Amino acid sequence: MRKDIDMHAIGIDIGGTKIAGALVREDGSIAKADRTPTDAADSRSIENAVVQMIESLSDGAEVSAVGVAAAGFIDAERSTVYYAPNINWRNEPFRDRLERRVDLPIIIENDANAAGWAEFRFGAGRPVSDMVILTIGTGVGGAIVSGGRLFRGGFGAAAELGHLCVVPGGLPCGCGARGCIEQYGSGRALLRLSNELADAGGIGTGLAEARKRAGGVLTGTEVSELLVLEDPGAVAALRELGHSLGQACASLAAVLDPQMFVFGGGVAQAGDLLLDPIRTAFLDHLPARGYHPEPEFMIAELVNDAGVVGAADLARQFAENK
Amino acid sequence: MRKDIDMHAIGIDIGGTKIAGALVREDGSIAKADRTPTDAADSRSIENAVVQMIESLSDGAEVSAVGVAAAGFIDAERSTVYYAPNINWRNEPFRDRLERRVDLPIIIENDANAAGWAEFRFGAGRPVSDMVILTIGTGVGGAIVSGGRLFRGGFGAAAELGHLCVVPGGLPCGCGARGCIEQYGSGRALLRLSNELADAGGIGTGLAEARKRAGGVLTGTEVSELLVLEDPGAVAALRELGHSLGQACASLAAVLDPQMFVFGGGVAQAGDLLLDPIRTAFLDHLPARGYHPEPEFMIAELVNDAGVVGAADLARQFAENK
Numbered sequence: 001m002r003k004d005i006d007m008h009a010i011g012i013d014i015g016g017t018k019i020a021g022a023l024v025r026e027d028g029s030i031a032k033a034d035r036t037p038t039d040a041a042d043s044r045s046i047e048n049a050v051v052q053m054i055e056s057l058s059d060g061a062e063v064s065a066v067g068v069a070a071a072g073f074i075d076a077e078r079s080t081v082y083y084a085p086n087i088n089w090r091n092e093p094f095r096d097r098l099e100r101r102v103d104l105p106i107i108i109e110n111d112a113n114a115a116g117w118a119e120f121r122f123g124a125g126r127p128v129s130d131m132v133i134l135t136i137g138t139g140v141g142g143a144i145v146s147g148g149r150l151f152r153g154g155f156g157a158a159a160e161l162g163h164l165c166v167v168p169g170g171l172p173c174g175c176g177a178r179g180c181i182e183q184y185g186s187g188r189a190l191l192r193l194s195n196e197l198a199d200a201g202g203i204g205t206g207l208a209e210a211r212k213r214a215g216g217v218l219t220g221t222e223v224s225e226l227l228v229l230e231d232p233g234a235v236a237a238l239r240e241l242g243h244s245l246g247q248a249c250a251s252l253a254a255v256l257d258p259q260m261f262v263f264g265g266g267v268a269q270a271g272d273l274l275l276d277p278i279r280t281a282f283l284d285h286l287p288a289r290g291y292h293p294e295p296e297f298m299i300a301e302l303v304n305d306a307g308v309v310g311a312a313d314l315a316r317q318f319a320e321n322k
Numbered sequence: 323m324r325k326d327i328d329m330h331a332i333g334i335d336i337g338g339t340k341i342a343g344a345l346v347r348e349d350g351s352i353a354k355a356d357r358t359p360t361d362a363a364d365s366r367s368i369e370n371a372v373v374q375m376i377e378s379l380s381d382g383a384e385v386s387a388v389g390v391a392a393a394g395f396i397d398a399e400r401s402t403v404y405y406a407p408n409i410n411w412r413n414e415p416f417r418d419r420l421e422r423r424v425d426l427p428i429i430i431e432n433d434a435n436a437a438g439w440a441e442f443r444f445g446a447g448r449p450v451s452d453m454v455i456l457t458i459g460t461g462v463g464g465a466i467v468s469g470g471r472l473f474r475g476g477f478g479a480a481a482e483l484g485h486l487c488v489v490p491g492g493l494p495c496g497c498g499a500r501g502c503i504e505q506y507g508s509g510r511a512l513l514r515l516s517n518e519l520a521d522a523g524g525i526g527t528g529l530a531e532a533r534k535r536a537g538g539v540l541t542g543t544e545v546s547e548l549l550v551l552e553d554p555g556a557v558a559a560l561r562e563l564g565h566s567l568g569q570a571c572a573s574l575a576a577v578l579d580p581q582m583f584v585f586g587g588g589v590a591q592a593g594d595l596l597l598d599p600i601r602t603a604f605l606d607h608l609p610a611r612g613y614h615p616e617p618e619f620m621i622a623e624l625v626n627d628a629g630v631v632g633a634a635d636l637a638r639q640f641a642e643n644k
Contacts, residue, residue, distance in 0.1 A: 073610070073613060073614040082613060082614050082615070083610070083613040128476060129476060130475060130476025130477075131476075144577075146468070146473060146475070146476075147474075149469075151468060152469075152579075153452060153468070153578055153579025153580065154450060154453075154579055154580050154582075154617070155452075155579050155614060155615040156579070157614045158577065158578055158579035159577065159579075160576040160577070160579075160609060160610070161576070163576040163609035163610070164573050164576055164577060165488075165569065165572065165573045165607065166487075167490060168488065168489060168569065173609070175609035175610045176609065176610065176611055177607050177611075178607075247487065247490065250487065250499065251485075251486045251487045251573070252577065254482040254483070254485040254486055255480065255481065255482070255483060255486060255574065255577055255578070256475055256480055256577070257474075257475025257476055257478070257479045257480035257481075257482075258475065258476050259476035259477065260476075285499050285500075286499065287482060287485035287495070287497035287498065287499045287502060288395070288405070288482070288485070288497045288498065289498055289499075291395060291404060291405040292395040292404050292405065292477060292479045293404070293477040293479075295476070
């Protein structure tokens, strides 16, 4: 299965509203891209759309393998989707279904794992072997790389880092538990904190005014704009996010001891405004600080397409080791 | 370096008060054992004692490698001890020192990692590939096995599971942080809770009476005896320990997704009295419960010698892959 020249892999990322696909070179660059809307309610139409996309992307190219990323729990064999929240899937043998129609090695991978893998191979994680990535979007996603390999866990559902508990008995989370870091370190948490600061007045007046201008509802757009201006209220809300994330990283360091933490997703675009409070809280909470080496904290380099690039690269690796 | 018949490895475990050593067969059984007191203040005498023990254990035997376990942070190359709390070591190149005097492949390994590895290879972990072990002694130790390999982390200091934060801003821990599971799930925590229950009266009268009989100080001995009798106070104290540990395991499952959690150490001798509340609290706090497979909870099978057996087996594996 191994070829060395011009061998591409295909990455597909099934999202809640669209399916993105790309023909990816060995260096992680994209040779050809495609996208189509998702009808999340219709599992059969998703399968058809993925198959069509594979056919169209592989047309005229040498393709070694296909990686399909989706939000949800995938089994350790990267074959069956235990559960996909965006699509109506429970225990769906999606690899088998695709393999009946596509004559290429296929893997199914969790979308955060795929994106994290891309960041490890082609982004900020390049210099290290052990990395943890937290993706701060609406929620908090995660991936773990250990010894140069993606860490999947015994059942395939590892690195659900958004569901590390940081406040016992805290805010309810969509996962059914309480106090998950997702409720304190996500884009949604940033909006909640921003609204609370706007209500409280004081340094939140910038937020309150922006909320008024936006017609009474503060969205990510307003908060991002205020962060660019370093508005004290928006910066304070982000600092609280960073504080929670830094604390979570201290626990993650005790468990995983990575050489690097990487932060991706929309909120991480704030750069040092987010990283500085993360680093401070991390060091304040790090067990046995000063008695062992400490990790670096970085912002992700890949912004778009990380999911498809990572899925393609993992599929290529799978085919090479088959 | 590979031989198939009668090839032994040596495991050494440097503790706070003694050095234990054994000549270990490939099946994990012990062919010959040795021990000597530790003079923890004198690093040179520890080196001499380890070298002597290796010479005496290897006398007349075919030995492939030596594994030396010690409490503390060991680097990812299993060569340098960053920090050993029991001994006066900071950045000690212990493998180099030993290799100058012993003509065998040598690795240095964290003691909890070595003991956890033995449990994986020869104990409760045999049926699985991904296991987390928590050792509930005076403190809480841990080890992680992933895909059949010991998980060391990027700098070698992973699996410090006793220092997962479970109560932000909670009880101060010896590591300098606060709220570590070690303060809520260890033997020391069991004694604290038992004393508090004895003070409070009620179901704690059994504890209060035992404390009186013991001359005013409740130790592990009294609490263990009461647990054997299923004294309601001692059982309640242990239940609270289990509750904290189960919560911690829910977070660990989100990160590591093991197939099995194993509990070792003195407190785990309580068996189901500990496992039942752990399981209950785990399920109560597990993110996305019911949407992915759940791990088993087991008591460790190896009680003594796990450290030396695991160190020897890891050394053998290291020599075979050299």
